[in-house]
Amino acid sequence: MKLGTPVTDWQPLADFYPETLTGSYCAVATYKEDLHFSDLLANVDITDENLWRYMPYGPFDSAASFRQCLAKISATENIRLMAISDAKTGRTIGFAAYLSIELVRGSVEVGHVLFSGALKKTRIASEAMYLMMNAAFNHGFRRYEWKCNNLNEASKSAACRFGFQAEGVFRNWAVIKGYNRDTAWFSVIEDDWPTLRKAFEAWLNDNNFDAAGQQRQKLQASRTVI
Template sequence: MTAPHKDDFGNPVGQPIDNWSGCEFPPRSDMVGNHVIVSPLDVARDAQQLFEANKTAGDGSRFTYLPTNAFDDFAAYKAWLDGMTANADPILHAIIDKATNRAVGVAAFMRIDAANGVVEVGNINYAPALSKTIGGTEAMYLMMKRAFDE
């Protein structure tokens, strides 16, 4: 076993990568699984379905760790989605249940630093129809596969 590479302070860090030149932003294309399609969010296509799916959650507690509260008003939710999808980062995705062809969740590639090969998956919000399902797990797998392998 080789000794770990250390920084100037003696802290163990990863091995240097020769000829690193950064990477590209994640592509804005569908990720298709057996149970879900993770698709770049299209406000016109997805907003109403997501709003309705989130209304089934009841008390809004699913929004506790998100940058906004639950929405009681569709126009406000749509305006928020319009703002979230207006920039290159985050790249918001709708998670579409293949069995129903309805959007039931959201997740984003965010805080993208292509020069250093960094991307975060966040802004995750699963409606009850997606929570604790194979499709919910598969959505995260598809996003990780894209982040690491594509």
């Protein structure tokens, strides 16, 4: 009786400490308070309830509380908090993290995704997600996950745009900020990545943007022609 597709060469992975990831539009680097915090404070509205609605923390009433939160995340075992910086200006304008790092199973999640207004709906945001995903698969991970509150339509839409496949909803997954959270699960697996990588690279190419910076072809469309 078959138990599934045979996997004959799998070995648990070495620990994952990504180097600085450099693209055409951004750099993604391990968060360091002395390098990144002041820019984040200047570019992220820490008091905006809408921005932090679906995050497990925030909004913040002071710079000190925001600083403490980032310090706690970056010090947490099994989380790699990454700062996202604009390649042109060098300013840090958002962050994301690798978490749920399972070296034996070969699985990792991208989460704690926070895009400032300067980052939302930009090439930088898409390239940052591409760079992080590419680094994970280059390290040898078999599965790359995205999870979000099932009420968070923007996050679910972003996951689909980036090529993640929906896998269902885990009901009563957690209590966050005093409310039940049903969690939508998405993933990209190693078999998906070669085609998805080519689509990202085609979409990110300068030729895909006109003089005004508008995309000629959507990322989803890029996947259909590969």
